[in-house]
Amino acid sequence: MADRQRSGSGRGMLLISGPLLYAVVMLAAPMAAILVFSFWTQDFLNIDTTPTWANYREAFSDPIYRELMVRSLKISAMVTAITVLLAFPVAYFISFRVRPERKALWIFLVTIPFWTSYLIRVFLWKVILGYNGVLNSALIGLGVIDEPLTLILYNFNAVVITLAHAFAPFAILPIFVALERIDRSLLEAALDLGETRLSAFFRVTLPLAMPGVVGACLIVFIPTIGDYVTPRLVGGPGGLMIANMIQTQFLKLNNAPLGAALAVIAMGIVTILALVFLALNRRFLRGRS
Amino acid sequence: MALISLTGIDKFYGTYHALRGIDLDIAEGEFFSLLGPSGCGKTTLLRTIAGFEHPENGVLTIDGQNMKGVGPNRRPTNLVFQNYAIFPHLTVAENVGFGLRRSPLSRADKTKAVAEALAMAGLDGYGPRAAHALSGGQRQRVALARALILKPKVLLLDEPLSALDRKLREQMQTELRRLQRQVGITFILVTHDQEEALIMSDRIAVMFDGRIAQLDTPEGLYLRPNSRAVGEFIGLMNLLPGMLRPEDGRLLADIPGLGAIPLPPDLVAHGAAPGPATFGLRPESLSLMSPGGALPTGQFVDGTVTERTYYGDMTYYEVALDGAPDPVTCSMKNLVSRPVLERGARTRLAWEPGALILFPDG
Amino acid sequence: MKGAGLRVYTALYLVFLYLPIVLLPIFAFNDSTVIAFPLGGFTTGWFAELAAVEALHAAVLTSVKIAVITALVSTLLGICAARAAARYRFPGKSGILGLIMLPLVLPEIIVAVSLLVVFLQIGLPLSALTVILGHVLICTPFAIAILNPAFQSLDVSLEEAAVDLGETAWGTFRLIVLPLVMPGVISSLLIAFTISMDEFIIAFFLSGSDATLPVYLWGQFRFPQRLPVVMALGSILVLLSVLLLVLAELARRRGARRRGALDTGGFL
Numbered sequence: 005m006a007d008r009q010r011s012g013s014g015r016g017m018l019l020i021s022g023p024l025l026y027a028v029v030m031l032a033a034p035m036a037a038i039l040v041f042s043f044w045t046q047d048f049l050n051i052d053t054t055p056t057w058a059n060y061r062e063a064f065s066d067p068i069y070r071e072l073m074v075r076s077l078k079i080s081a082m083v084t085a086i087t088v089l090l091a092f093p094v095a096y097f098i099s100f101r102v103r104p105e106r107k108a109l110w111i112f113l114v115t116i117p118f119w120t121s122y123l124i125r126v127f128l129w130k131v132i133l134g135y136n137g138v139l140n141s142a143l144i145g146l147g148v149i150d151e152p153l154t155l156i157l158y159n160f161n162a163v164v165i166t167l168a169h170a171f172a173p174f175a176i177l178p179i180f181v182a183l184e185r186i187d188r189s190l191l192e193a194a195l196d197l198g199e200t201r202l203s204a205f206f207r208v209t210l211p212l213a214m215p216g217v218v219g220a221c222l223i224v225f226i227p228t229i230g231d232y233v234t235p236r237l238v239g240g241p242g243g244l245m246i247a248n249m250i251q252t253q254f255l256k257l258n259n260a261p262l263g264a265a266l267a268v269i270a271m272g273i274v275t276i277l278a279l280v281f282l283a284l285n286r287r288f289l290r291g292r293s
Numbered sequence: 294m295a296l297i298s299l300t301g302i303d304k305f306y307g308t309y310h311a312l313r314g315i316d317l318d319i320a321e322g323e324f325f326s327l328l329g330p331s332g333c334g335k336t337t338l339l340r341t342i343a344g345f346e347h348p349e350n351g352v353l354t355i356d357g358q359n360m361k362g363v364g365p366n367r368r369p370t371n372l373v374f375q376n377y378a379i380f381p382h383l384t385v386a387e388n389v390g391f392g393l394r395r396s397p398l399s400r401a402d403k404t405k406a407v408a409e410a411l412a413m414a415g416l417d418g419y420g421p422r423a424a425h426a427l428s429g430g431q432r433q434r435v436a437l438a439r440a441l442i443l444k445p446k447v448l449l450l451d452e453p454l455s456a457l458d459r460k461l462r463e464q465m466q467t468e469l470r471r472l473q474r475q476v477g478i479t480f481i482l483v484t485h486d487q488e489e490a491l492i493m494s495d496r497i498a499v500m501f502d503g504r505i506a507q508l509d510t511p512e513g514l515y516l517r518p519n520s521r522a523v524g525e526f527i528g529l530m531n532l533l534p535g536m537l538r539p540e541d542g543r544l545l546a547d548i549p550g551l552g553a554i555p556l557p558p559d560l561v562a563h564g565a566a567p568g569p570a571t572f573g574l575r576p577e578s579l580s581l582m583s584p585g586g587a588l589p590t591g592q593f594v595d596g597t598v599t600e601r602t603y604y605g606d607m608t609y610y611e612v613a614l615d616g617a618p619d620p621v622t623c624s625m626k627n628l629v630s631r632p633v634l635e636r637g638a639r640t641r642l643a644w645e646p647g648a649l650i651l652f653p654d655g
Numbered sequence: 656m657k658g659a660g661l662r663v664y665t666a667l668y669l670v671f672l673y674l675p676i677v678l679l680p681i682f683a684f685n686d687s688t689v690i691a692f693p694l695g696g697f698t699t700g701w702f703a704e705l706a707a708v709e710a711l712h713a714a715v716l717t718s719v720k721i722a723v724i725t726a727l728v729s730t731l732l733g734i735c736a737a738r739a740a741a742r743y744r745f746p747g748k749s750g751i752l753g754l755i756m757l758p759l760v761l762p763e764i765i766v767a768v769s770l771l772v773v774f775l776q777i778g779l780p781l782s783a784l785t786v787i788l789g790h791v792l793i794c795t796p797f798a799i800a801i802l803n804p805a806f807q808s809l810d811v812s813l814e815e816a817a818v819d820l821g822e823t824a825w826g827t828f829r830l831i832v833l834p835l836v837m838p839g840v841i842s843s844l845l846i847a848f849t850i851s852m853d854e855f856i857i858a859f860f861l862s863g864s865d866a867t868l869p870v871y872l873w874g875q876f877r878f879p880q881r882l883p884v885v886m887a888l889g890s891i892l893v894l895l896s897v898l899l900l901v902l903a904e905l906a907r908r909r910g911a912r913r914r915g916a917l918d919t920g921g922f923l
């Protein structure tokens with residue numbers, strides 16, 4: 005029926021040429037440009053176009069860049085772990101406990117916050133976590149603490165909390181989709197074969213949901229590692245990440261080639277990790293069939 | 294003169310040869326069926342006539358016009374799709390009137406034409422209904438009305454009944470036949486249901502692997518299949534290995550279990566030659582008698598009932614003939630006066646040599 | 656598992672999810688200038704103040720202009736790509752689609768920086784136009800993701816039936832394809848509009864002197880005395896986003912119903 009695809013490739017090529025041209029000019033070419041740029045050097049106001057590894061050498065040897073890179077990875081890894089762990093039960097609840105006709109509504113409910121202004125959401129966390137913020141003033145008002153807590157703003161923790169909030173729906177959706185795909189009769193079969201509910205969860209549900217979990221990890225990890233707004237607003241000096249440094253190199257220090265090298269490195273890391281995740285996913289998928 | 298004429302049509306999907314040198318003439322006003330197993334190319338052939346597939350070789354003419362380069366929208370054919378392809382966002386009337394959009398008729402005439410088409414398809418009063426809420430049978434009627442309103446020279450139907458349940462299907466078979474007589478145009482029906490093809494068609498083309506294996510009337514196909522494959526595809530057929538051997542200047546059919554009999558004259562004319570051959574015998578050409586009884590004419594053999602399947606109006610028996618390698622199947626109408634035999638019962642089978650079908654390819 | 660425990664957990668999770676958004680209107684109507692508890696009195700003054708800020712109006716106008724054009728262009732590109740993906744086979748299909756969808760998984764800072772480099776090199780001045788170029792790039796994959804199911808579930812035989820009944824290719828597209836994918840198109844327009852309105856990083860790098868609303872907001876964050884006004888503005892923005900989303904979701908559901916499909920899942 006619907007899969008009687010026309011093989012006439014001319015029409016297809018014609019249709020795709022617009023979006024393709026756009027992606028080549030606005031994405032592939034600029035990325036190539038960044039790559040070329042990263043091998044040039046800034047010479048005060050001029051750009052020296054002799055290709056050199058100098059930027060990469062600097063990026064890998066200067067402890068500032070190294071620390072930022074390591075910290076970005078650490079934050080992203082923590083955010084990913086926390087987000088996915090927190091999201092799994094929610095996805096499970098919606099998939100297994102909510103009546104089918106209400107599921108769409110629940111998913112909608114979970115995704116709404118994602119579509120509201122990112123900037124304002126992050127900023128609100130600053131307001132919530134601040135020294136005179138909502139959390140501290142509320143806790144003091146309730147008599148729980150006497151002195152405002154200081155370990156929750158302008159540091160690593162604040163960045164992790166804020167990002168975990170921002171990317172929550174990203175994690176719920178792929179897990180939900182994977183759980184939805186599980187044939188419910190498989191679980192009945194497991195119970196019928198003598199598994200308990202708990203062991204059926206670990207032996208049937210969880211392995212089958214794994215592709216969704218891996219997808220969730222990927223979809224949270226990639227954007228967080230390049231996040232700029234959150235570390236800038238709630239991170240303080242100890243919570244800055246690689247994107248902040250890229251921005252600084254480009255717009256403040258006027259050293260675009262070094263910024264380009266940092267961007268290329270960040271992209272390289274993201275790509276490598278994405279490939280690792282995908283390889284993991286493939287293994288899970290193979291284990292299934 | 295043929296309304297539709299196909300000569301040497303070849304169609305490839307990549308390297309897959311879907312239609313292999315199809316030659317076919319279909320007359321005006323004919324109810325024609327394309328019959329064959331899944332994947333044999335029936336739909337491809339139908340879509341070639343409709344103009345959706347473009348053959349690599351061969352010539353297709355409709356009403357004397359070469360159809361090469363003529364798009365589906367400019368051919369005098371209309372297609373009823375297997376899933377009916379009812380436009381879900383339009384009403385029944387809008388669906389039926391869809392093809393009239395470009396016609397020069399006045400608005401009032403179009404409305405009238407739609408009403409007539411609806412009435413003809415038995416859909417009086419359904420015009421304003423939303424199309425996506427129709428039942429399977431109603432969808433099919435809409436599809437028919439929508440195609441017939443354009444007064445095509447040929448109506449093409451791709452398995453139009455396969456989505457319906459059995460009762461409705463039988464009802465629609467009769468109705469389609471009536472409709473075809475009423476409008477008097479050529480219908481080309483694709484089906485994989487041999488019974489449906491036999492019931493409805495004036496002529497049938499049986500297709501295997503992109504080729505037309507046999508082109509004949511329903512009776513011709515059933516009584517004189519030209520190959521084992523066709524014989525087995527249409528109805529039930531006992532296939533009996535045997536020998537043709539010359540004796541006294543004529544040919545003798547020697548079939549283990551049935552004995553040696555002179556070959557009936559029309560099979561001789563069929564071009565039979567001495568050597569091993571396969572003989573076909575329809576189940577209804579074998580009839581059971583209680584042991585001892587005899588038919589006035591014809592042949593008879595003895596055997597044991599090994600299996601029995603009861604169908605209500607008929608009973609099918611599997612009988613191991615004395616001296617035959619494999620059991621044969623025979624069917625008996627269930628009459629009040631006729632007892633149903635049990636497994637293991639001894640019985641005698643009568644058969645007519647004139648019912649024998651010879652497959653020299655065997 | 657434990658039914659009640661899971662239910663309570665999910666409820667808490669939703670509180671966590673909505674906490675910041677719920678606080679917005681609370682502080683927008685609070686007449687104290689510091690954003691903290693306990694609350695002061697009720698006021699609508701911050702909203703009134705919004706009406707007086709010229710720079711804000713300019714930013715809103717710029718953002719709307721950018722978002723409308725972005726929505727139109729990316730949906731158009733999305734229609735082409737989704738249609739090609741659903742209906743045709745052509746060489747390098749998966750690679751081409753992969754490239755077009757790539758921005759979906761690319762950190763936005765990378766997109767922003769690489770576009771910045773190119774625009775500066777070719778001497779294209781930073782303006783609303785450059786922001787649009789960037790936004791179309793990141794919105795097109797979303798448009799494709801939304802439009803793809805609509806085009807995939809479109810039965811080919813419907814189009815063939817229209818051609819068979821005498822329509823031209825264009826007539827078929829206009830009378831059959833377009834009406835059937837329209838809910839998806841509307842949904843795509845709304846989502847692309849919302850994304851473009853909210854996007855910050857690319858606008859931050861590429862807007863030059865044409866500050867968009869998020870860029871304007873970013874500037875306001877530095878002034879503590881402006882925060883209540885920001886809260887009021889934020890409330891309005893969130894309200895509008897939710898409104899657009901509900902519209903997009905309704906359009907999507909209507910489409911699903913019209914195609915007679917079972918309603919499952921939401922965006923993405």
Ligand SMILES: Nc1ncnc2c1ncn2[C@@H]1O[C@H](COP(=O)(O)OP(=O)(O)OP(=O)(O)O)[C@@H](O)[C@H]1O
Pocket residue numbers: 008009306309311329330331332333334335336337338485
């Ligand atoms: N668009 C296509 N691309 C490639 N192969 C195709 C295409 N359409 C049909 N085929 C192949 O051509 C052969 C004939 O297909 P066709 O649809 O004509 O069969 P059919 O006789 O109608 O079968 P069915 O009864 O299953 O509908 C099949 O093997 C099919 O897989």
Ligand SMILES: [Mg+2]
Pocket residue numbers: 335336337
């Ligand atoms: Mg077919």
